[in-house]
Amino acid sequence: MVGQLTHDLSEAIVKGTLSPGRRITESELENWFGVSRAPIREALRLLQGDGLIEVDDYKRKYVRRITKKNLAEVFPIIACLEGLAARLAAPVINGDQIRTLIDLNERMRHAYFEAGYEQCSHLNHEFHRVYIKAVDSEILNRTIKSLTNGISWLLLTNICYADSETIPVSIEEHEGIIEAFEAKDAERAEQTVRAHLTRVYQWLLRYSTFDAKGDYIMDQQLAE
């Protein structure tokens, strides 16, 4: 049950159903899931250890907020770790996986012209997961995922509605990444991935809006 709870809750947080900063009470979840507070408290502790739930001085729980400082901190870390992933993947990535990369990138190009941007951001996410998974490192996967979790819904929402001029640039940069993998050039793979993500994240940061407290303002809220 605890496993189910943590899964459902983290998904709700990652997908934005439970919006950042939203207060969470145990009795609320008790009604929601129909189990007693004991397993709910444990699930919340798990998510707290994972960084998805914040606890204030009065022990109240909130969905982890997304602030400008937060994003500015997280972005370079992810860029750095994905760069490492690319470096470690370069010597071991196989032909199938490279073909998957090419395919995803082509579908992304197609989606940019024909389909919606949601599709683009989804394909983009898949693209990056390929070489991360190619590295047989549970810890690296977990670390990147836990850092990405906190912002994944941002990547999914923002990239859809914001100015899309970055997408063709990303597609070209992806080609550079693929070339590095084809050449099995670990150094270049790391450099290109890191440079790519650094650019994307700077762009995201520039196009994101924040309130006076530094909290990220969701597009949905803007639209209201």
Place this chain on the structure above:
Amino acid sequence: MVGQLTHDLSEAIVKGTLSPGRRITESELENWFGVSRAPIREALRLLQGDGLIEVDDYKRKYVRRITKKNLAEVFPIIACLEGLAARLAAPVINGDQIRTLIDLNERMRHAYFEAGYEQCSHLNHEFHRVYIKAVDSEILNRTIKSLTNGISWLLLTNICYADSETIPVSIEEHEGIIEAFEAKDAERAEQTVRAHLTRVYQWLLRYSTFDAKGDYIMDQQLAE
């Protein structure tokens, strides 16, 4: 209470009092700390989310084991992230902090010739903390700490008993790091830190011993 529990437990794990792979039962901790199972379970979940406690298929809890694969995975990640820390620290590190670095390195040199190696490894740890803390990034600090936690007692024990030929090399490499900081050269700071840690970790991996299952064998166990 939960806070106290997690603190005491994680310290016991990090310091090696609770050795890796050791099974942990709730009733045991109940007697140990004199509180009921409810807060204990929550503390264990927090540590589980943090990666210090492992849970098997039968829900039994163990202190996180240290395996050869584990170390081989964790080391490059820490090296990468500390490199990033150095890069981000370079533009903002101040004179006091650089002087602290110089001082720690000199004391390390002194300790190498005069005092015990325990002192060396402690000073070494302090040295690295200086520039990590110089970066005002709670997330980077937390990420590095959580990765280091799992191996910190290894750094504290192994480096003491193993061949000490690496220490003078480390001291020289530290000087290179300090020079990069003095020059405010972010690129060089990252490179030198990463190269330094990569070397140290390769050395640690070479001098560590593992059993057939890949579990790390503690020096204490060897001595028995």
Place this chain on the structure above:
DNA sequence: TGTTGCTCAATTGTATACAAGATGCTAGTA
């Protein structure tokens, strides 16, 4: 002897009860 099945103890999961602390509302007072 080896194996099967049973029972009991130990461990973990969940529910509930009560305690402690925080919040908010109301009424009374200046």
Place this chain on the structure above:
DNA sequence: TACTAGCATCTTGTATACAATTGAGCAACA
């Protein structure tokens, strides 16, 4: 009106009880 004291309510923390599952030991049987 503004402010404060006090009470009711809500939320969280801890303890305890019971259920479910696992593991070990033992006995019966082929």
